[in-house]
Amino acid sequence: MLRANDPTLHSWIEISPTSDFPIQNLPFGIFQTHTKTPRVGVAIGDYVLDLCVLGQYNMFELIDIDPTVFNRPFLNDFIAQGKPIWRAVRNRVSDLLRNNNDEICGNPELMEKCLLKMSEVQMLMPVKVGNYTDFYSSIEHATNVGTMFRDPKNALLPNWKHIPIGYHGRASSIVVSGTPVRRPNGQTKAPDEPAPAFGPTRLLDFELEVAFITGRETNHGESILPEEAEDYIFGLVLFNDWSARDIQTWEYVPLGPFLAKSFASSVSPWVVTLDALKPFRVKGPEQDPKPLPYLQLAGEHNYDIHLEVFIQPEDGAENLVSRSNYKYMYWNMHQQLAHQSSNGCNIQIGDMYASGTISGSEKGSYGSMLELTWRGTQALVLSDGTERKFLHDADTVIMRGYGERNGIRIGFGEVSGKVLPAL
Known part of the structure; x- marks a missing residue:
């Protein structure tokens, strides 16, 4: 010990x-x-x-x-x-x-x-982030999104269970908890409109994520095995990957996320080390089919970390809207880092790797408004009687996380951000 x-x-x-x-x-x-x-x-x-x-x-x-x-x-x-x-x-x-x-x-x-x-x-900000990758590693989240936007019988794309899907994001707009987030402008196109328009997003969302920070470098051309990954990870933070869903819908085909994501991501200020989180290691979901050899890893490499999301209207009370858990991740951080480096991409100290939205199997454990309101068709009712399909100006989103075992609670504090009106 x-x-x-x-x-x-x-x-x-x-x-x-x-x-x-x-x-x-x-x-x-x-x-x-x-x-x-x-x-x-x-x-x-x-x-x-x-x-x-x-x-x-x-x-x-x-x-x-x-x-x-x-x-x-x-x-x-x-x-x-x-x-x-x-x-x-x-x-x-x-x-x-x-x-x-x-x-x-x-x-x-x-x-x-x-x-x-x-x-x-x-x-x-705890680290100077040189490089940022956002993964897409919760099978429940990927299934929900695939069900909404594609064929429910084929919600997961053919590659999803074979490869930790991810993309490179912009590091400059990652901000520390407490920093206000301004509603972004962008191009959107309504289904019944002949052409796109430019203006503030109407579908501003949060994404409940956990990110790990690398603490050791590799040389260009080197790769990391999953069983070695722990030696390259310094610790974890909570991560809110703010998203503009209407901008995202219009721009993401064929290349993927861009302006709908790059306007802001928020992180908690305290980096919890893997040493401190060791008591909360658990086995992850069974991976079927078996991953390719370079991604195979036996043992307990997920973490039992309780996660909560609150929406707080201006001058109002906090409203708990989601309870999830980091242990739900289909692809764990060791596999994510192994895949990131598998092509020889060099890893640097302070790089940040977000998990992707963390959702459970029940509605109350979904990690985004997109899922909680099922694409805006089922509004959330807050304690003040107002409804939310997506985030309003002056709403504050608060995320908290902790592991608890044998009377010991190891927590992250919180990551919060208030929505400001678009300019």
């Missing part, structure tokens, strides 16, 4: 049992305050632990790391240190926060400098 995952550990910091950030989690992120420049922090309960300050106080002197790596605006330089260093830093932070260790709590000056209330910091 990884020692930082020990379920018997307790911190000298008081932490609610419903917190996403117990001592067994310790996710990494980038934060700033009005007096502190962007730097690396770790979430613990309702606080952020400033690793830059800990480095200045020589708290990592037994680890082969330059402490100035924590004084950076992105995690990329820290991630580049390699998995043994990520693990050593997480273990050291765990040691410092345990209730039998007074290296911080016994030093009032250090404690005041390194421990900040989460409510008093601004969270920033």
Whole structure:
């Protein structure tokens, strides 16, 4: 067992049992305050632990790391240190926060400098994303979409069970949680109109996804085996891949997603490591037919992570509209990364790979408005009595996720974004 995952550990910091950030989690992120420049922090309960300050106080002197790596605006330089260093830093932070260790709590000056209330910091993009891929790996979601737009008896295209479908997206418009998202303009064409028109999307949607971030590079021409993929993955974030369905319908044939997707994707600020998520590994769905050899992988490589989506109208209450789970993924992240690199495409540190919309088999577990309202034919009724077929201006979409086992909850916090009117 990884020692930082020990379920018997307790911190000298008081932490609610419903917190996403117990001592067994310790996710990494980038934060700033009005007096502190962007730097690396770790979430613990309702606080952020400033690793830059800990480095200045020589708290990592037994680890082969330059402490100035924590004084950076992105995690990329820290991630580049390699998995043994990520693990050593997480273990050291765990040691410092345990209730039998007074290296911080016994030093009032250090404690005041390194421990900040989460409510008093601004969270920033955790990584500088060089490359972004969005997969399409939930069989339930793919089946729903295929049923709506094609023959229900042949909802999946012939290649779907043989290959992790994906496409390259635009990295520049990936934004951190809390960043407003403006309704995009684009070309659309109504079925009864002779020509397309340009204007704001009428069918703005969310997509419930989880993304992994790579932490090790490959050379151009090299590939990664599924059983090696874990060594190349730093951690996971929640991911909302906003979508303009009417723009998408008009533009995606024959080449696929473009402006309907590239206007914004939102990520949660805390990167939860695969080490912290190890207790939640489970077997994924049975893959039939058997994948080709380069995608074959036995064992537990999916993750039991509960996912929730809320819509909050302006000045209104949060409305739970979906409960799903990351374990539903047909193609897991190891297979996704193996396929991404199988043609020799080189992997870089900080690359982001989104799962694709995560849907379960029941309507309440669908991961998009497109499915929840079945292409706008079955409106959702919110607690204030208003209806939603797709998202309205001033709606805020909130996604949360966590794994829970043996009384320990490992969470991601949330990813949220408010819809602003089109310009």
